[in-house]
Amino acid sequence: MTANKSHTIVESVIEKVDCIYERLRDQVIRMGTSTGSESHIFFVFGASGDLAKKKIYPTLWWLYRDGFIPEGTHFIGYARSQITTEKIFENAAKYMKVKDNEHDLYEKFVKLNSYVAGSYDKDEDFKHLTNEANQISNQESAHRLFYLALPPSVYGSVSELISKHCRPKSPGWMRLIVEKPFGKDLESSNKLSEHLNKFYTEEEIYRIDHYLGKEMLLILFFKEDIGTQGRGGYFDEFGIIRDVIQNHLMQILSIVAMEKPRSTKGEDIRDEKVKVLRCIAPIKPEDVVIGQYTGDKNSKDPERQQGYLDDKGVPKDSTTPTFAQVVIFINNERWAGVPFILRAGKALNEKKAEIRIQFRSTPGGMFDDDNHGSDPNGKLARDELVIRVQPNEAIYLKLNTKRPGEMGFSIEETELDLTYGNRYKGVKLPDAYERLILDVFMGSKINFVRSDELEQAWRIVDPILEEIDKKKIPVIPYTFGSNGLNEAFDAARKHGYIFRGTYVWKDERSSSETNKEVTKVEDKK
Ligand SMILES: NC(=O)C1=CN([C@@H]2O[C@H](COP(=O)(O)OP(=O)(O)OC[C@H]3O[C@@H](n4cnc5c(N)ncnc54)[C@H](OP(=O)(O)O)[C@@H]3O)[C@@H](O)[C@H]2O)C=CC1
């Protein structure tokens, strides 16, 4: 992305970060006062699954440990498997991070949990579930929160049966948390929305996109250093655009590009996000680069030797993309002509998520070519605002300075550095799911996706997904552990994003030889 109003963007990013802190403080204060003695039941549908064990149960434990779960809350897992609560906690144990001095508290938390086995489509099983819940909480009007950690294929029946049989008696309220993907394309997403609207008010629906719960909130580049790791069965039906770009990156794009909302209220923020999305035309095939990873036969790591097609559940002739780059334009007064490059890939060289806002070169430069320090192009490096979402949250502004100590005018690339770990020592940044589940308890919808945002995001990616599904766009192979696709870097350059590779951020300065190699590859570009 290139822009020339650097001060405006820096200000707005700082305002947004301030706003996040205020919200968190606000939530904590309200949490202590608003819930009183009313009890809550938190249901985990798909309690036997991957998300439940890696994220949902650990998050519930952390919230409980930190005093964010209202007194009198019970947790009920539900799935088809004939398992026990003990088994659920055994599976989740390695993600719980229980400290030595927390074992007693952890035991108390575990005791608040139960498990009910049942189908996803039979009335009697949901009636049974609600009877169990009434007995466990001893209160038919306890507020009920339902987390659907389930494959989307069963959202329809489960949401219907929950509404029919599991609503609390008045004055209890209910909230339904729906995991992404919200549909597979615009049509199926609209159908899902219509279905949910038959049984729930918009107020009751929380469409979760966990990237909205990350501290830094903003991202456009998304790299993962792992493959699909056995999730190939799910992934193959969706691919990287549906898995990451349509939701996480499109959400973040709308936050980066939105105008200042009227207030920090959820509806005001979401109104601004939708306005931006409405100004984006559907992505064109020529603005897309897609790829699929192959195994690195030279790697000593058995995981890296496996290509996408080796993952169980992936058909041997699959052309599902595991990497994609799309270029988007926002047709409004502020952003006309500024390319937004969204790039996401699995099985790359590192795990990193960041936004880079590159500022245009100043016309009529005043420095001679000879005086530009390490710049191989003989021109000043562009200023760039980088928002590092993960790992090691940071905001840094890359810029040029006169080389300190020198008598002449040599220029050096440097940075203004706001690394959270240094600036906010001792501050615990909550995990994305912690923040979001707390939001649901509190009834705050700021960080959840509204149905019109969802519809707009699908509208933008839908035509290109059709082209990909019809195999009309070439899928370029890349090796597990590589930095990405040369074709993607070339396309970004064509759109004016200049990556010189001469600047190295401090995290990378001290890192391994692998990273140095990667930097060299990009240097050549
Ligand atoms: N895992 C992750 O890291 C992430 C997952 N998500 C989303 O969260 C949701 C859950 O994901 P995840 O936990 O990985 O999914 P799983 O595949 O682990 O499924 C969860 C549970 O659903 C049941 N289930 C699985 N397949 C089917 C099926 N075909 N029909 C009916 N029930 C089935 C199983 O329980 P049982 O057989 O006991 O009924 C399983 O334990 C998905 O929508 C996913 O996209 C979002 C972000 C990250």
Ligand SMILES: O=C1O[C@H](COP(=O)(O)O)[C@@H](O)[C@H](O)[C@H]1O
């Ligand atoms: O939603 C998803 O996100 C994860 C990455 O999340 P992160 O918090 O670890 O960055 C991704 O692996 C998964 O494919 C996708 O469904």
